[in-house]
Amino acid sequence: MAIPNIRIPSRQLFIDGEWREPVKKNRLPAINPATEEIFGDIPAATAEDVDIAVKAARRALGRDDWGSTTGAQRAKYLRAIAAKVLERRPELATLETIDNGKPWFEAASDIDDVVACFEYYADLAEALDSKKKTEVKLHLDSFKTHVFREPLGVVGLITPWNYPLLMTTWKVAPALAAGCAAILKPSELASITSLELGEICREVGLPPGALNILTGLGHEAGSPLVSHPDVDKIAFTGSGPTGVKIMTAAAQLVKPVTLELGGKSPIVVFDDIHDLDIAVEWTLFGCFWTNGQICSATSRLILQETIAPQFLDRLLEWTKNIKISDPLEEDCKLGPLISRGQYEKVLKFISTAKNEGATILYGGDRPQHLNKGYYIQPTVITDVDTSMEIWKEEVFGPVLCVKTFKTEEEAIALANDTKYGLGAAILSKDLERCERFTKAFQSGIVWINCSQPCFWQPPWGGKKRSGFGRELGEWSLENYLNIKQVTQYVSTDEPWAFYKSPSKL
Ligand SMILES: NC(=O)C1=CN([C@@H]2O[C@H](COP(=O)(O)OP(=O)(O)OC[C@H]3O[C@@H](n4cnc5c(N)ncnc54)[C@H](O)[C@@H]3O)[C@@H](O)[C@H]2O)C=CC1
Ligand SMILES: C[N+](C)(C)CCCC(=O)O
Numbered sequence: 001m002a003i004p005n006i007r008i009p010s011r012q013l014f015i016d017g018e019w020r021e022p023v024k025k026n027r028l029p030a031i032n033p034a035t036e037e038i039f040g041d042i043p044a045a046t047a048e049d050v051d052i053a054v055k056a057a058r059r060a061l062g063r064d065d066w067g068s069t070t071g072a073q074r075a076k077y078l079r080a081i082a083a084k085v086l087e088r089r090p091e092l093a094t095l096e097t098i099d100n101g102k103p104w105f106e107a108a109s110d111i112d113d114v115v116a117c118f119e120y121y122a123d124l125a126e127a128l129d130s131k132k133k134t135e136v137k138l139h140l141d142s143f144k145t146h147v148f149r150e151p152l153g154v155v156g157l158i159t160p161w162n163y164p165l166l167m168t169t170w171k172v173a174p175a176l177a178a179g180c181a182a183i184l185k186p187s188e189l190a191s192i193t194s195l196e197l198g199e200i201c202r203e204v205g206l207p208p209g210a211l212n213i214l215t216g217l218g219h220e221a222g223s224p225l226v227s228h229p230d231v232d233k234i235a236f237t238g239s240g241p242t243g244v245k246i247m248t249a250a251a252q253l254v255k256p257v258t259l260e261l262g263g264k265s266p267i268v269v270f271d272d273i274h275d276l277d278i279a280v281e282w283t284l285f286g287c288f289w290t291n292g293q294i295c296s297a298t299s300r301l302i303l304q305e306t307i308a309p310q311f312l313d314r315l316l317e318w319t320k321n322i323k324i325s326d327p328l329e330e331d332c333k334l335g336p337l338i339s340r341g342q343y344e345k346v347l348k349f350i351s352t353a354k355n356e357g358a359t360i361l362y363g364g365d366r367p368q369h370l371n372k373g374y375y376i377q378p379t380v381i382t383d384v385d386t387s388m389e390i391w392k393e394e395v396f397g398p399v400l401c402v403k404t405f406k407t408e409e410e411a412i413a414l415a416n417d418t419k420y421g422l423g424a425a426i427l428s429k430d431l432e433r434c435e436r437f438t439k440a441f442q443s444g445i446v447w448i449n450c451s452q453p454c455f456w457q458p459p460w461g462g463k464k465r466s467g468f469g470r471e472l473g474e475w476s477l478e479n480y481l482n483i484k485q486v487t488q489y490v491s492t493d494e495p496w497a498f499y500k501s502p503s504k505l
């Protein structure tokens, strides 16, 4: 497919169904990480705008055109959004690539997932109508109890830059399906496509205030959203330190949060893999996809000693073959990192690993043929010790560290030797062994004979310091629903007879 030339839209904040200039009128540059050039700008919201958006969201919940909708009515909006996103697929993919730096074909496949996700939550919104009120059987006849599943209220959705429109959709689609009114705060490093979602919502006639989009800085726009007393819940995906700040602030108001934070996921490779090349490719994809900027990246390769030399030889051959280029080039497989800050951070991780005694087996630098843009070669690090930073900390870049093992016990111990617990992968022909690992892995996601594929129907989320709560599937809908117990006394002719009745006159 030809990559289209497109116009860069200039937007305001999306509040109450309209484009609205930020109260303080500030804007932030949008930077293309492949060229380091400013290609546009985004509005920068502050606490004043958050307050206006929260009020608009609250009004939407109080109005019939949003607050009294059935799931089936909301499904129509979600399907209309999906159709518009699909219509604009090539353009949205291009905007995503220019803003984020991921290869165009990855961006286009993200957009396909966005479409599927909106359609999937349209189905779940419809299904919700029959589950809205369910009876709970009691042991007494004098009472009847029902459980209502109703929208939780006004929700704040704070998202990262690695899958800009997709991470937005993971939160917006279920929130709207559930009937909440939402305020989205995308990452300041890649907000362009999330703002286009505002235009799409306007075009499909989503009732004003049902979705509000506030771009801006974390501390200026995200933080006031978290601590706003009229926001009922925060769903967050991003870094651990920001997750801690959000949970701390939300705790002051006893506000529920779901947190999808970082990871340092393992991929355990045994010598009985089905095929060397297939295993090598999954290992690379597990760590280098999306330029290595995935929270679930399997960035610790735990390799059985018996095949280590031949596996690593082949892995290097495959790695050398990865095309690093401008992400708009058609067969690009690795683009730049998101920002100068991230580029410097990843290079620092590599130099610290070197200083701590690890070996940079491949990569570790800017590719010679690209002198502009935040590019870093796919990097493979060996001679890694479990005390090293590179083994322990999330890099969020194309950096794979390798450790070998002899026994299964050793492999399990190494796999779980992390404060994180998002994903874990095992490659082996022996399915009983895969089952033992599935049980032993301290993670929310397990991949057997693959790494990273993600579908919208199963749950997604982690344990340990990777956070808690689950997104995607029907689990995500639960995040945005209030479970209300309603108990009715039906023996209305009979006194309750707890107190002594005063004598009748
Ligand atoms: N696990 C993941 O999915 C991600 C992990 N990261 C990691 O985090 C590091 C830092 O990247 P950032 O973009 O700064 O991530 P971040 O976690 O700070 O940003 C994520 C979102 O939170 C917002 N935010 C920041 N501070 C906030 C606050 N105090 N209150 C409310 N919202 C706030 C940001 O504006 C953005 O929308 C990266 O180097 C990477 O290692 C980054 C993005 C995604
Ligand atoms: C599943 N995937 C790779 C599309 C996104 C994972 C979420 C994240 O990295 O923040």
Ligand code: NA
Pocket (backbone or CB within 6 Å): 030, 031, 032, 033, 098, 099, 100, 189, 190
């Ligand atoms: Na950008």
